[in-house]
Amino acid sequence: MKTLIVYYSLEGNTQWAAEQIAERLGADTLRLVPKAAYPDKGFKKFLFGGKSAVMKEVPELEPYEADVTKYERIVLATPVWAGTLAPPLRTFLRREDLSGRRFALVASSMGGSPGKTFAHLKALLGTAEDVPVLSLKDPKSHPSQANEDALAAFCDKLT
Numbered sequence: 001m002k003t004l005i006v007y008y009s010l011e012g013n014t015q016w017a018a019e020q021i022a023e024r025l026g027a028d029t030l031r032l033v034p035k036a037a038y039p040d041k042g043f044k045k046f047l048f049g050g051k052s053a054v055m056k057e058v059p060e061l062e063p064y065e066a067d068v069t070k071y072e073r074i075v076l077a078t079p080v081w082a083g084t085l086a087p088p089l090r091t092f093l094r095r096e097d098l099s100g101r102r103f104a105l106v107a108s109s110m111g112g113s114p115g116k117t118f119a120h121l122k123a124l125l126g127t128a129e130d131v132p133v134l135s136l137k138d139p140k141s142h143p144s145q146a147n148e149d150a151l152a153a154f155c156d157k158l159t
């Protein structure tokens with residue numbers, strides 16, 4: 001199934017996951033880049049990103065070339081921000097008509113449960129279907145066997 005992995009990543013963990021999945025599935029990736037970058041250091045990082053997530057902001061994105069209509073399956077990958085998705089995913093979902101596609105969801109967190117993040121993504125996708133999900137804990141900065149096992153099981157499910 002032709003698959004596109006759409007992701008946003010501030011500090012590289014979600015990007016690492018997206019690239020691993022792409023390699024294992026032979027899928028393409030689309031990195032979402034907000035026009036105004038979020039701060040990636042210190043106190044401002046949590047303040048600005050957290051507020052943006054809680055306020056459900058829809059930040060402008062840099063143009064991308066991927067033709068989303070070419071893909072039968074879309075994997076959405078996001079860091080967990082204040083218990084929900086990172087806002088660049090919100091912009092993507094508002095912009096693209098994804099009706100008729102298959103979906104899978106990936107969330108990278110520091111340790112918090114991604115349950116709400118997946119629920120919010122499914123609500124935005126308008127699907128009540130059972131969607132494959134993958135939850136990782138900082139897989140690039142804190143590699144672990146648990147992350148490896150979860151990643152392998154997720155990719156097996158999508159193969």
Ligand SMILES: Cc1cc2nc3c(=O)[nH]c(=O)nc-3n(C[C@H](O)[C@H](O)[C@H](O)COP(=O)(O)O)c2cc1C
Pocket residue numbers: 008009010011012013014015045046047048049050078079080081082083084108109110111112113137138139
């Ligand atoms: C603005 C902001 C809010 C965050 N909120 C949460 C949270 O609610 N729960 C959690 O477990 N981790 C939270 N984190 C940590 C990230 O979800 C986690 O480190 C993730 O792996 C980062 O992915 P990235 O490297 O792709 O940006 C937050 C990080 C940022 C920058």
